[in-house]
Amino acid sequence: MRMLVVGSVAFDDIQTPFGVKKNVLGGAASHFSIAASTLIEPKIIAVIGSDFPEKYLKYLAKFGIDTSGIEKSSDKTFHWSGFYEHDMAVAHTRSTELGAFATFEPKLTEEDKLRQVLFMANIDPVIQYKVLKQMKNPQLVGLDSMNFWIESKKKDLWKVIKEVDILFLNDAEVRMLAGESSLIKAAKAIQKQGPDIVIVKKGEHGVMAISHNHIFVSPAYPTEKVIDPTGAGDSFAGGCMSYLVANSQPGKKISDDLLRRAVAWGSATASFAVEGFSTDGVAKATEKNVEGRVATLRKLTSF
Ligand code: AMP
Numbered sequence: 001m002r003m004l005v006v007g008s009v010a011f012d013d014i015q016t017p018f019g020v021k022k023n024v025l026g027g028a029a030s031h032f033s034i035a036a037s038t039l040i041e042p043k044i045i046a047v048i049g050s051d052f053p054e055k056y057l058k059y060l061a062k063f064g065i066d067t068s069g070i071e072k073s074s075d076k077t078f079h080w081s082g083f084y085e086h087d088m089a090v091a092h093t094r095s096t097e098l099g100a101f102a103t104f105e106p107k108l109t110e111e112d113k114l115r116q117v118l119f120m121a122n123i124d125p126v127i128q129y130k131v132l133k134q135m136k137n138p139q140l141v142g143l144d145s146m147n148f149w150i151e152s153k154k155k156d157l158w159k160v161i162k163e164v165d166i167l168f169l170n171d172a173e174v175r176m177l178a179g180e181s182s183l184i185k186a187a188k189a190i191q192k193q194g195p196d197i198v199i200v201k202k203g204e205h206g207v208m209a210i211s212h213n214h215i216f217v218s219p220a221y222p223t224e225k226v227i228d229p230t231g232a233g234d235s236f237a238g239g240c241m242s243y244l245v246a247n248s249q250p251g252k253k254i255s256d257d258l259l260r261r262a263v264a265w266g267s268a269t270a271s272f273a274v275e276g277f278s279t280d281g282v283a284k285a286t287e288k289n290v291e292g293r294v295a296t297l298r299k300l301t302s303f
Pocket residue numbers: 008010011012025026027028031080091096122123124146148149229230231232233234235
């Protein structure tokens with residue numbers, strides 16, 4: 001199955017207790033696709049400005065990512081600026097400048113429309129929906145979002161969530177979206193609206209995956225080297241979705257066992273993402289490296 005990814009491709013300004021980086025490669029689709037490229041070759045649908053350097057596109061292409069769906073606009077590139085405090089658990093947004101994404105009208109090629117898998121990484125839910133509606137017969141559709149869109153475009157976000165198979169959100173976002181303080185109740189309430197699988201990301205505390213009559217909990221891989229958590233959620237989703245795509249057949253339901261293995265793969269992938277600034281960490285998530293950490297996770301959780 002071939003995957004299409006829509007989402008932000010961006011410049012990030014990041015401040016963590018370990019340093020400050022400006023104008024580094026960021027964006028949910030960038031982190032997601034590099035993480036997924038360990039197992040598959042995704043194609044990105046996005047827009048960049050005339051200020052976006054060719055070297056970043058070449059860098060993405062080096063991973064086998066198809067960048068031909070990244071449109072160039074005369075506007076500015078999406079720019080996110082944020083910082084983390086001592087515990088690095090929460091990203092604090094300083095500013096979000098949509099730039100070219102404010103007027104982006106995604107246009108898929110005929111080949112794009114026929115792809116079997118769509119992942120809508122974090123971006124305006126109106127754009128996500130426009131891409132989804134152009135797909136002819138997707139077999140697997142995943143979605144990620146964040147507090148920024150839950151607060152500003154909740155209705156549009158619900159419209160797209162209702163049509164997805166797998167939803168990825170962090171714990172605070174799940175509570176915020178459902179208006180429910182019990183995390184399990186909140187995830188189940190969202191599940192009732194459409195997604196078969198709701199994956200609740202809990203940063204260094206791991207992940208909880210809820211499908212029908214099944215809950216799986218995975219810890220995060222206990223890395224000691226946490227430099228920059230930006231993109232860890234996207235990298236988790238990229239690892240998890242790519243594992244599902246690489247190990248399932250079109251039209252076949254995702255078994256609980258496959259979901260568990262995919263979540264473990266995502267957790268191991270995300271642990272590389274936090275070990276460097278920008279996409280430097282996730283770039284080290286080779287198949288062999290991820291397999292090693294999955295084996296450690298298995299040992300850690302067996303009793
Ligand atoms: P994560 O840390 O996994 O939640 O993802 C962080 C990435 O998301 C950064 O590289 C940002 O460029 C990107 N990002 C931040 N805010 C937004 C937003 N409102 N919409 C889309 N992408 C965003």
